[in-house]
Amino acid sequence: MKKIIFINLFLFSFLYALCDKSSINNAYKNYYKYQQEYISAILDNNKKNEIKALEGLIECGEFLKFNVTDYKQKLKKLKNNKLKTKIYRKTSSPDTTPSNKIKKPSKYIKIYSYNPLKMKIPDTNIKFFTIKTNLYKKIIDLPNAVIAKPVTKKIGKIYLKIAQFNKKTVRIVYYSKEKFTIKYTLKNRIITIKLNPLHKKQVIKSVLEKPKAFKPQNKIIVIDPGHGGKDAGGIGVKNRYEKIAVLKIAKYLKNYLLQKGYKVYLTRNSDYFIPLKKRTHFANVKKADLFISIHCNIAPKHKKSIHGIETYFLSPTRNERAIRVARLENKEIKGLNYLDQRVILSFLNKDRIIESNKLAIDVQQGMLSLLKSRYSNVKDNGVRPAPFWVLVGTQMPAILIETGYLSNPLESLRLFTPAYQKLIAKGITKGIENYFRKNP
Ligand SMILES: [Zn+2]
Missing domain, CATH: 3.40.630.40 (Zn-dependent exopeptidases)
Structure with missing residues (x-):
């Protein structure tokens, strides 16, 4: 019973996420979009849209660590005004779910992580988890890492995306329509990821770029x-x-x-x-x-x-x-x-x-x-x-x-x-x- 409730809650939050949290930039963009929508809604006196925009502002704002107290107060007021309709929107996913077990990995992809603080990536802090929606997704979060440019690669039928997830975290996402497994190891700040299944010629080496030094x-x-x-x-x-x-x-x-x-x-x-x-x-x-x-x-x-x-x-x-x-x-x-x-x-x-x-x-x-x-x-x-x-x-x-x-x-x-x-x-x-x- 507990399991079912958990899964439902998870699906709920996943499907109805208002804010694209795949990168800080996306969240910013969302946040400004909702600001504009909020202003339009007020001009049109459209309470439904006002609520929708506020919910987006709160979700993005909280992710971006803004103070959203006023938005929350406003939202509470609006909702108390006999408005029972809940409006949600499908957007792309914030990727969070518990981890799965891994079987029989084979080939390797190496990713060198760059860390401006010159701290080793503590392997205990690496998060690994799996999401199953219409796609299979495997996600690895590297703490204390920075990537200058997002990386997108296709490896057979598996896609790889590496991007800055938040200020201190680089997120590596593998996704595919077909089932696959990954396994990672960490040695000397180098994370090595095994991918299965994978064809020989599709092995890639991807290097996280150092941010360009500024003068x-x-x-x-x-x-x-x-x-x-x-x-x-x-x-x-x-x-x-x-x-x-x-x-x-x-x-x-x-x-x-x-x-x-x-x-x-x-x-x-x-x-x-x-x-x-x-x-x-x-x-x-x-x-x-x-x-x-x-x-x-x-x-x-x-x-x-x-x-x-x-x-x-x-x-x-x-x-x-x-x-x-x-x-x-x-x-x-x-x-x-x-x-x-x-x-x-x-x-x-x-x-x-x-x-x-x-x-x-x-x-x-x-x-x-x-x-x-x-x-x-x-x-x-x-x-x-x-x-x-x-x-x-x-x-x-x-x-x-x-x-x-x-x-x-x-x-x-x-x-x-x-x-x-x-x-x-x-x-x-x-x-x-x-x-x-x-x-x-
Ligand atoms: Zn002054």
Whole structure:
């Protein structure tokens, strides 16, 4: 009885997956598709589609480690509104199922896995499992591995796909209409896979490519300390000005990046005012590879308990918290109503949004990992899409970092402490390095 229930549950989740989790890129694409669908659904007042889009956003968002709390709340509200219809969609499979036993393997395929952390692949962490749908699928997940380009091969009647499954995992999938078995062994970081049945001439050797090394000297980074001059930005407890803290952090960041060999420019070097448009224009003129805007946050009604670090990338969003922060940072721009803004945002280059999103994830992780190692009570408020106008005009991946809340006494004090400012700058540097290593 238990078995039947398990199988049913599995089939259910398999057939009705909303998000293509075969690679991070696919999940991103799905996520943006659902964002568009969500906006359309709202315009058409189509509750069915709204629910469908939200479910997709949640599934993809959770996979991509986004904060999906707001989507979940919205979905709950909608479902409570007497709407009983459940809508699901068939998409391609997320591959998860328990493993099978292996019989009589014969020929070999060698795959050399590349690991940027120079850690051996612990064989205990390799996951191997089988899926049977209309196809037979054998899946091996390699932890701590990176592949630059996906590999697709055909070996007799068996297909092989190797691709990045998530940030740290390379997934190897064999599939065929006909039954087959595989067996793997691991020695000196080399995984050897036996495939049965397999004809002699179809033995292949496949090498996972190393990501191309990048040269920091060839990368230009524009750092944008928010506000300045007549625009103080947020004013926190004890009259601490955002424009002061962000300039300090930006200068530390500039030095760390220079030490690593990057070309770095600041949009402002001291306390003067620059309009938002000029900041992005500057980055475009410098042909920057990345644009990093640095800010501090203020909680609604200066509520003291709210704190934490969040990184935004430019994207249309209905997330109210993101919109609230965007309003604070966008106040310079006038005469655009919400619909105008949305229309403009809908023309944004999707690839650039995806790149900005990846950069935001790496930078957020970089900051959090360093800060948490030395400070207590450091809060991760996640990576969020938001319609920041300072990011609209840029032609390169661009993010806006809210390094903390000046309205929170502890965080505000830290944001004005050199040791903490330096650690934030170091964390951002770490994130940028990780981003370039994966996206040379
Ligand atoms: Zn700001």
